[in-house]
Amino acid sequence: MPRETGQPIAAPPKGAQSTGARSLHRFANPGRFLRMTGRLMPWLWALALAVTAWGTVWALGIAPADWQQGETVRIMYVHVPMAWLAMGGYLGLGILSVMSLIWRHPLADLAARELSPVGAAVTALCLATGSLWGKPMWGTWWVWDARLTSVLVLFFLWLGHAALVRAFDEADRGARAGAILALVGLVNLPIVKFSVDWWNTLHQPASVTRLNAPGMHVDMLYPLLVCALGFSLLFGAVVLARTRAAVMERRVRALETARARRAEAAPVG
């Protein structure tokens, strides 16, 4: 008996090679990902929190009020970065989906799965802050103009992706379906961006189109850019941390499966 328990402990690398060889091979790359991001994470968190704190204090405390919107303009320092992240994040989801569909990159599947709930959260924040800003300025919480409607569609795409990749028993099929949904939804991105230029909307056109000619005073622009950088770093840190956790979860599951297989095989032998 002691011999029997001793054998499996020595065996795992070999035993896993026969049954879980493919899965271990697939995690060769994620292993490097874990090592590299493991060293990066503390610095990323520290930088993200520092820049966010700096931007928040500057935007909410030091930056001037707007000449006609007054203090309400400070909603912009949250609203605009969230809108940029909602769109930039979705572009990232599109890239991950291409990597998943063409190169079958397993890490891309995991990252996409972990990205979409965070993307849905920032899009929801963008919509909520926009609504809170719209009521005092425009005189309405919500209108069905092209910009607001297309961002709502973006929110549903995020939610739909998050739900779809989790709706399959087989993770690979869920990832495939999610990637296709994400790529189809990519057509919405230029619609969100250019809706304010292509059609009449209640929402105003973009203020920060080119950095050298923003329709915004630099005293407001700089805190906005710092806020955007801080929230982006925070977004990246959250997504990376989630992806790392997902990789580790997969590994634990693969090891458990391998152990269960061995336990099954042991009585026979």
Next chain:
Amino acid sequence: MTRKRRRLWILLLCAIGVGSATALTLTAFQDNIVFFRSPSDIMAERPAPERSFRLGGLVEAGSVQREEAAAGARPTVRFRVTDGAHAIPVTYQGVLPDLFREGQGVVTAGRFGLDGMFRATEVLARHDETYMPPEVADALKRAGHWQPEQGTPPPAATWNTLQPARTGSGS
């Protein structure tokens, strides 16, 4: 290798397909997607009196007339909405948004009366894409570069780095 190449091509073809289908749909529904119509659009194609639609533009300088309301009634305001080429008279009974002023963008919903007056049931303020501190706006007005009643501010490059002397506490 070839399989990856093939998947890449399929994806590209699908992208072209989905993209052009979306572009065609959006072009076809162009008229339904616009949130409001400008005075020039209305002049070109005048809607029937019973049809309600949204009219958007700038509140014409010097056109706002507030009528004293009877006790308990909502105040009535008359103004003209212009896009530079044409202007349409509007009357509205109700509470205006804080941002409403001459020279401000507005979107009004309502319908034409038989007298050619647009009777609005809702007035929304439409903010423009410029943001400036009060000191900068004051400096532009003092220098005569900009009268907010006349409409949009001068090009951003002329003021977005302006640093007028801050007066008072200026938090």
